[in-house]
Amino acid sequence: MRKALAIAWKDILVLSRDFVSFILLLAMPLLLILVLGTAFGGMFVSNAAPFQITLAFVDQDNGEMARLLRDEVLQGPDLKEMIRLRAFASPDEARQAVRAGNAEAALIVPSGFSRAVMGESESGLEVLANPDSTIKAGVIRSIAEAFTTEVMARGAMVRLTLTELLSRNLIQPQEATATAARWVPELQSLQSQIKIQREQAVTPGAQLPGAMAYYSISMGVMYVLFAANTAGGSILTERRTRTLLRLFSAPLERRTVLVGKLLGVFLLALIQFLLVVAFTALAYRVSWGSSIPGLALMILATVFCLAGLSALLASLYRSESQAAAIGPAVALLLTFLAGGMWVFTGGPQWLDILSHASPVRWSIDGFLTLMLGGGLAQILLPIGVLLGLGAVFFGIGFLRIRKSYDVA
Amino acid sequence: MSLVRIEKLSKTFEGGRKAVDEVSLSIEEGEAFGLLGPNGAGKTTMVLMLSCLLRPTRGDAWVDGASVVQDSLRVRRAIGVVPQEIALYPTLSARENLEFWSVMYDVPSRQRKNRIQELLVVVGLADRQNERIDRYSGGMKRRVNIAVGLLGQPKLLILDEPTVGVDPQSRNSILETLKELNGQGLTLLYTSHYMEEVEFLCPRVAIMDQGRVIAHGSQEELRLLVGEQDVITIQLGSVPPDDILDKVHAVEGVSAVHHSEGELTVLSNSGRRVLPAVLDKLFDAEVKVRSVAVREPNLESVFLHLTGKELRD
Numbered sequence: 001m002r003k004a005l006a007i008a009w010k011d012i013l014v015l016s017r018d019f020v021s022f023i024l025l026l027a028m029p030l031l032l033i034l035v036l037g038t039a040f041g042g043m044f045v046s047n048a049a050p051f052q053i054t055l056a057f058v059d060q061d062n063g064e065m066a067r068l069l070r071d072e073v074l075q076g077p078d079l080k081e082m083i084r085l086r087a088f089a090s091p092d093e094a095r096q097a098v099r100a101g102n103a104e105a106a107l108i109v110p111s112g113f114s115r116a117v118m119g120e121s122e123s124g125l126e127v128l129a130n131p132d133s134t135i136k137a138g139v140i141r142s143i144a145e146a147f148t149t150e151v152m153a154r155g156a157m158v159r160l161t162l163t164e165l166l167s168r169n170l171i172q173p174q175e176a177t178a179t180a181a182r183w184v185p186e187l188q189s190l191q192s193q194i195k196i197q198r199e200q201a202v203t204p205g206a207q208l209p210g211a212m213a214y215y216s217i218s219m220g221v222m223y224v225l226f227a228a229n230t231a232g233g234s235i236l237t238e239r240r241t242r243t244l245l246r247l248f249s250a251p252l253e254r255r256t257v258l259v260g261k262l263l264g265v266f267l268l269a270l271i272q273f274l275l276v277v278a279f280t281a282l283a284y285r286v287s288w289g290s291s292i293p294g295l296a297l298m299i300l301a302t303v304f305c306l307a308g309l310s311a312l313l314a315s316l317y318r319s320e321s322q323a324a325a326i327g328p329a330v331a332l333l334l335t336f337l338a339g340g341m342w343v344f345t346g347g348p349q350w351l352d353i354l355s356h357a358s359p360v361r362w363s364i365d366g367f368l369t370l371m372l373g374g375g376l377a378q379i380l381l382p383i384g385v386l387l388g389l390g391a392v393f394f395g396i397g398f399l400r401i402r403k404s405y406d407v408a
Numbered sequence: 409m410s411l412v413r414i415e416k417l418s419k420t421f422e423g424g425r426k427a428v429d430e431v432s433l434s435i436e437e438g439e440a441f442g443l444l445g446p447n448g449a450g451k452t453t454m455v456l457m458l459s460c461l462l463r464p465t466r467g468d469a470w471v472d473g474a475s476v477v478q479d480s481l482r483v484r485r486a487i488g489v490v491p492q493e494i495a496l497y498p499t500l501s502a503r504e505n506l507e508f509w510s511v512m513y514d515v516p517s518r519q520r521k522n523r524i525q526e527l528l529v530v531v532g533l534a535d536r537q538n539e540r541i542d543r544y545s546g547g548m549k550r551r552v553n554i555a556v557g558l559l560g561q562p563k564l565l566i567l568d569e570p571t572v573g574v575d576p577q578s579r580n581s582i583l584e585t586l587k588e589l590n591g592q593g594l595t596l597l598y599t600s601h602y603m604e605e606v607e608f609l610c611p612r613v614a615i616m617d618q619g620r621v622i623a624h625g626s627q628e629e630l631r632l633l634v635g636e637q638d639v640i641t642i643q644l645g646s647v648p649p650d651d652i653l654d655k656v657h658a659v660e661g662v663s664a665v666h667h668s669e670g671e672l673t674v675l676s677n678s679g680r681r682v683l684p685a686v687l688d689k690l691f692d693a694e695v696k697v698r699s700v701a702v703r704e705p706n707l708e709s710v711f712l713h714l715t716g717k718e719l720r721d
Contacts, residue, residue: 006511010497017499017540246495249459250512251484251560 003252007260008267011234015268021230029223029276033284036219036341037212053136054084056094056106056128063114069125069147074107079143091126098128104136105129107144117155124148213286217367218340220276221302221360222331227272228307229327231265232314235401236323258401262394265314266307273303289370294379298370301386302363308393309359315400334358359389410434411564411595412441412458416467419453427453429619430467435564435612440586440596442610444603444707446717450619451599452492455568458597459489472563485514488562492569494549495556498542502533502552505541506559513560527555530585547578554582558589565589566597571605583608603707615711622714627707634705634713637663638679640686641703642672645696652693659685664712675713 016022055074059066074083086103088094094106106128113125125144129137165171238244238261247257277299280286288295313330317323335341337354338361355361366382412435419428428450435441443451456462458469460480468475474482496505506524515523528534531551541549550570557565567586571579587609590596600606606613607627614624623630648667656665656674661682664675672690676682679702690697711717 003511006508010500010508013504014497014499241498242491242493242495243497245461246489246491246509246556247512249461249484249487249489250509251481251514252512253481 004256004260004263007247007257008263011231011261011264012268012271014234015230025223025227025230025272026275029219029272030279030283032219033212033215033276033280036215037210037284040211040215052082052084053105053139054086054103055140056088056097056103057085058088058091058094058106058108060091060111061109061113063112065114065117065151066109068151069109073143073147083140091128095128098130101130103130105140107140117151210286212280212284213371214364214368216276216280216284216286216288217364217371218335218338218360220273220280221306221363221367222335222340223276224269224273224303224306225310225331225334225360226328228265228269228303228310229313229323229331231268231307232310233317233320233323233327234264235261235314236317236320240320255402258398261401262307262311262398265310266303269303269307269310270299273299287371288367289373291370291375294370294374294376295367297376297383298363298366298379301366301383301390302359305359305363305386305390305393308390308397311397311401312393313397315397315404334360337361338364340364359386362386362389409437411437412469412471412597414458414467414469417454417457417464417469418466419450419457419462420465426619428457428464431616431619431621432467433614433621433624435595435597437563438590438593438595439612440590440598440610442606442613443597443599443616444601444606444613444711445599445616446601446711448618449601449616451601451616452568453619454616455489455566455597455599458483458566459487460484485560486563488513488557488560488565490554490557490565490567490570492572494541494553496541496549496552499540501538501540502528502544502555503537505552506555509556510559515559523559523561527558530558530589531555532581532585545575545578547574547581550574550578550582551585554585562594564595564597568599569601570598571600571602579605603711607707613707615707615714617711617715617717623710630707630710631705634675634709635677637675637677637705637709637713639703639705639709639712640674640676640679640683641701642674642686642690643698643700644670644672644690645698646694648672648690648695649693652689652695655689655693656686659689662686664716666712666717673709673712675709 057070057074059070070085073079074085086097088097088106091106091108094103094108097103098106108126108128110124110126125148127137127141127144129141162171166173235244238247244257248254277288277295281288309330310327313327314323317326335358338358339355340360362382362385366379366386369378369382412433414431414433416430416432417428418426418430420426431450431454433441443454445451453462457464458471458476460476460483464477468477470476471483472486474486476483497508500508503524506527507520510520510524525534528537531554533548533551533555536544536548541552544552554567554570557567571582574582583605586596586598590609596609598606598610610627612624612626613630614621615630616622623633652672653665653667656662656672659682661676661678662674663677666673674682674686683700683702687697687700705713
């Protein structure tokens with residue numbers, strides 16, 4: 001192990017002397033994070049600016065349903081922090097507020113809405129949208145539609161039941177009114193729908209911790225692949241410069257040489273990523289979450305997986321020029337596929353499924369979970385996948401390189 | 409007792425090319441043994457097999473009693489290898505290179521510093537030990553290359569053309585250093601296609617050609633193979649016609665003739681007697697002659713005598 005460590009350390013030392021490559025490997029991800037984080041900041045909602053909607057609310061109904069919508073739904077526990085409600089006396093005033101930009105949307109509960117819900121006539125909520133706030137207006141529209149659908153359906157059910165009970169003289173008409181008033185507000189399914197609407201509506205930003213943080217993950221991970229590829233390429237360099245043969249003529253096992261080389265790939269990738277994490281935390285104020293064990297394990301799992309991938313790729317290369325051309329291309333492809341260049345959220349589901357074929361996606365998912373307050377328990381899946389993939393990659397790479405060493 | 413024993417060592421590569429064909433040799437402890445031959449003679453393949461880097465197709469070799477086939481780790485503990493290439497890390501300094509290789513060669517950590525310093529003095533680089541290798545001259549790199557081979561205090565130092573591409577001054581320095589090390593008891597196996605180097609360093613020599621040892625013994629024994637023949641070297645000032653070799657060979661008393669790179673080499677029992685007739689043939693063919701030299705036989709003439717070729721062909 002002493003010799004393997006010496007080989008690994010030597011590889012890091014050799015790469016550190018390649019000043020241009022070393023600076024590029026360290027400086028480029030930090031620069032890219034800054035550029036992408038700044039350029040695409042608008043697509044994200046940062047921690048400093050939580051997703052909020054100012055809603056102009058007009059209650060022309062003054063009935064139970066309007067109260068329910070205002071107090072239990074829009075200002076209920078799920079939406080209270082997201083929706084800032086401003087009451088207006090008339091639709092015109094609300095429209096004026098939306099036009100003036102004082103509200104992103106207006107929701108008008110028309111007169112007779114409560115009666116209509118319980119009766120058989122049709123009625124609906126009216127939503128006015130500010131064209132500059134389509135996403136936020138869309139959220140309100142979705143909530144309004146979900147509420148209307150739910151209360152109409154529930155109203156119809158209650159109506160049917162009461163009609164049946166009344167026809168059999170099992171209850172008196174005054175009891176029916178009281179029952180209806182009790183049943184309708186129990187809008188449990190509406191609450192769950194509202195939750196889904198909220199989560200879908202606030203994307204892509206609300207589930208992301210900010211552009212700078214997002215690109216700190218994706219660019220950091222991509223450059224781990226670059227660094228590991230560079231270190232993996234040194235396996236080929238040693239073959240060309242005949243230092244590999246010299247190592248083989250020294251009194252050590254060939255597998256020790258291989259373990260040392262792979263250890264070098266792992267350590268360089270680890271150093272690279274730790275520097276990205278440390279620098280982005282200090283310079284860009286990126287929060288990598290509060291779970292230190294979670295972060296440590298995610299870093300180790302990510303580096304293990306991507307270093308393994310680089311070892312596998314190194315075993316496939318025939319020359320250093322192949323390593324220089326193919327490695328970065330694979331890194332870019334996997335990062336792109338994982339949504340590391342820009343966020344796929346809101347895109348087709350098949351793309352989301354496909355993106356999980358990239359180990360970078362599992363890394364991004366794990367780090368995002370930590371950044372959004374998750375702990376070790378929430379990242380066990382990405383950690384497991386990354387460690388599993390890494391073991392497979394390292395295993396195949398080790399066997400292939402060892403085979404090539406046998407004929408060296 | 410022989411430190412190295414080689415028995416019917418053979419290597420056939422894919423495609424059936426025989427690089428080494430049933431070579432048997434022995435090298436005594438403390439001697440400097442030369443392996444001389446042109447490029448492609450099989451010297452490097454021999455070195456690779458003795459360094460346990462290439463498995464023989466047939467035969468075996470033993471270094472300090474250990475088989476290169478069956479006990480390669482023991483063999484590798486007994487040898488130091490100086491490859492033809494500069495097998496070093498160019499962005500590291502000489503000291504850093506030696507520190508790394510000293511771990512590979514199991515130099516105990518307590519002795520490491522002194523051992524490295526000693527070797528840097530031996531190869532004359534103590535004052536520039538902290539400079540990166542890629543800023544060294546070719547000769548300096550070669551000297552570090554040799555120092556690495558010496559790190560493990562080997563019983564046998566195998567050197568494969570260690571002076572390729574080195575200026576004459578550095579070459580002399582390297583050869584002097586090796587002679588001194590050999591004088592201190594280190595056994596050397598030295599391969600080269602430079603006859604002068606082998607003549608200077610190695611009392612015993614094996615001459616290889618096309619994978620086979622065509623002659624071996626002391627330098628005196630090898631010269632006797634040529635007999636009392638003189639070597640006439642004629643520098644030509646113009647390109648000779650194709651049939652000039654046949655015409656010169658037809659001169660009475662000429663035993664062998666060879667032309668390479670504007671130089672005609674003639675072997676004869678009496679150089680001075682045949683020289684006028686040889687020059688007549690050249691003048692008749694209107695070949696310009698720039699210089700003529702007649703000298704005693706050497707390993708070059710032995711090789712020419714045995715193969716009809718020059719070492720540098």
